[in-house]
Amino acid sequence: MTETAPYKGPSTQEAHPWKAVVRTFVAAGVGIAVAWLARTFGIDISGLEGALADSLTATVWALVTGAVQWALTRPRFMPFFESIGLGTGVEAE
Secondary structure, eight states: OOOOOOOOOOOOOHHHHHHHHHHHHHHHHHHHHHHHHHHIIOOOOTSOHHHHHHHHHHHHHHHHHHHHHHHHOOOOGHHHHHHOOOOOOOOOO
16 A cells, blocks of 8 residues: 655645746746747857757757746745745745
8 A cells, every 4th residue: 555645735736826827937938038048149050950950949948948847846946936926825825
């Protein structure tokens, strides 16, 4: 028989659905901004075929978005995210 973890209260998606959506859009926006900056200023991919350049840009976006989503789930980063209004808000519930 497997043991399940004790219920610790509602998740962000249950308690604050609008905040979960905002956090997802923020993560995607950061990914888009970094991918744009990398393609525009940082990485010279002008010699590559268009589809390959687009694939590299999409890869940068996916990696950065994933990293931001990961950071949004880590308790050690929560004080920072709370200070800018992106905290989960479920600690006191």
